[in-house]
Amino acid sequence: MRIGELAARAGVSTRQVRFYEAKGLITSTRLRNNYRDYDGTALGRVQQIRELLDAGLSTQVIRAVLPCLESPRDPIVFEGVTTETVTALECERDRLTGRIGILTRNRDAVAGYLTELQQRANGPATNRGADRRSP
Amino acid sequence: MRIGELAARAGVSTRQVRFYEAKGLITSTRLRNNYRDYDGTALGRVQQIRELLDAGLSTQVIRAVLPCLESPRDPIVFEGVTTETVTALECERDRLTGRIGILTRNRDAVAGYLTELQQRANGPATNRGADRRSP
DNA sequence: TCGAACCTTGACACAGGTGTCAAGGTCAAG
DNA sequence: CTTGACCTTGACACCTGTGTCAAGGTTCGA
Numbered sequence: 278m279r280i281g282e283l284a285a286r287a288g289v290s291t292r293q294v295r296f297y298e299a300k301g302l303i304t305s306t307r308l309r310n311n312y313r314d315y316d317g318t319a320l321g322r323v324q325q326i327r328e329l330l331d332a333g334l335s336t337q338v339i340r341a342v343l344p345c346l347e348s349p350r351d352p353i354v355f356e357g358v359t360t361e362t363v364t365a366l367e368c369e370r371d372r373l374t375g376r377i378g379i380l381t382r383n384r385d386a387v388a389g390y391l392t393e394l395q396q397r398a399n400g401p402a403t404n405r406g407a408d409r410r411s412p
Numbered sequence: 413m414r415i416g417e418l419a420a421r422a423g424v425s426t427r428q429v430r431f432y433e434a435k436g437l438i439t440s441t442r443l444r445n446n447y448r449d450y451d452g453t454a455l456g457r458v459q460q461i462r463e464l465l466d467a468g469l470s471t472q473v474i475r476a477v478l479p480c481l482e483s484p485r486d487p488i489v490f491e492g493v494t495t496e497t498v499t500a501l502e503c504e505r506d507r508l509t510g511r512i513g514i515l516t517r518n519r520d521a522v523a524g525y526l527t528e529l530q531q532r533a534n535g536p537a538t539n540r541g542a543d544r545r546s547p
Numbered sequence: 548t549c550g551a552a553c554c555t556t557g558a559c560a561c562a563g564g565t566g567t568c569a570a571g572g573t574c575a576a577g
Numbered sequence: 578c579t580t581g582a583c584c585t586t587g588a589c590a591c592c593t594g595t596g597t598c599a600a601g602g603t604t605c606g607a
Contacts, residue, residue, distance in 0.1 A: 281583065291584090292565065300564095310573060312584055332514045333468015335563075342518060345525035355532055366526055373519035377512055379467045383477060384508035390480035391501055397490055416553065426554090427595065435594095445603060447554055470593075548607100555602065565591080572585065577578100 278315045280305075287323040294323065300336040302326050302343060333376075341369055413450045415440075422458040429458065435471040437461050437478060468511075476504055 284291045297303050298313075303322050305313040325346060329339045345366065419426045432438050433448075438457050440448040460481060464474045480501065 279584075290566075292567085295586095296564070310584070312573080328514050329518065330564080332511045332518075342522050345522045346518065350525070350528065355529060358529060363526065363529065366522055370519055370522045370526065373515050373522065376467045377515050377519060379463050380508055380512050380515070383464065383467075383481065384505055384512060387477050387480045387501055387505045387508065390485070391498065391505065393485065394490060394493060394498065414554075425595075427597085430556095431594070445554070447603080465594080550607085551605090553602100553604075556600090558599080559597085561594105561596080563593090567588100567590085569588080570586090573583080575580105575582090577580080 280313045283315045283319055286320050297326055301340050341365055415448045418450050418454055421455050432461055436475055
């Protein structure tokens with residue numbers, strides 16, 4: 278698959294695809310043209326990269342965690358794993374957990390605010406005094 | 413509280429504090445000096461801003477959700493809320509939920525990979541097939 | 548009074564992710 | 578062969594959140 282098709286299918290610009298490749302997030306072979314050639318796994322990769330970038334991760338972090346994200350885990354990704362890699366991944370896992378906690382707390386706060394707002398709007402609007410707004 | 417003290421307590425640079433203020437995330441009054449003066453709530457605000465920035469949110473988003481995050485919700489934040497604001501907040505809430513989902517999925521994938529790695533290391537390493545580390 | 552420590556604004560620089568444009572190579576269709 | 582669609586690399590520019598430095602005002606202690 279050439280870069281244009283890949284980009285179109287993933288809904289990104291070719292600029293982005295080249296950038297991800299330059300950052301080592303995806304790979305390509307070259308045709309005799311010198312044109313980039315992407316295999317079938319590239320589309321999924323790019324979509325995953327987009328997701329993670331949108332979620333606020335940097336390409337560095339994404340490069341670290343991408344190998345863990347293969348659906349059917351290639352036995353290859355278990356070869357030659359250094360303790361440094363493991364440590365880095367554990368660190369990333371924990372950072373992700375922290376992020377999830379923060380986002381969850383804040384999402385809940387926003388949701389709570391909205392709920393409260395809605396109650397205040399609903400309650401006094403209809404003159405049904407469900408939760409005694411005015412005694 | 414002056415800017416230096418605030419920054420020091422929050423563990424950020426005064427540059428950052430001024431930036432957050434310029435973006436409307438915190439406010440200050442001015443002394444006759446023209447020095448900034450922050451009230452007691454500023455420290456918590458800055459810490460919350462840091463958390464959210466670290467979690468990958470932009471100052472724009474943070475400005476939108478910060479008002480919902482007051483611990484004892486000031487009745488003031490329920491006054492004059494436009495439907496636009498509500499819509500924006502609902503949107504942010506949903507975006508946060510999406511982000512949380514993505515991060516959770518990927519965190520779990522990383523954790524699963526690490527677990528699998530550990531099993532492969534523990535299992536064949538000791539010549540006992542059990543999952544006991546060393547008897 | 549002088550210097551140190553703090554504050555002010557303003558500017559330039561950087562990294563990351565992206566847009567966009569230029570100058571040129573490749574290839575298929577007319 | 579020419580045209581147009583696609584590819585290549587390279588460069589410049591933008592936005593964000595920071596760092597850093599400059600030039601100057603304020604305050605306080607020696």
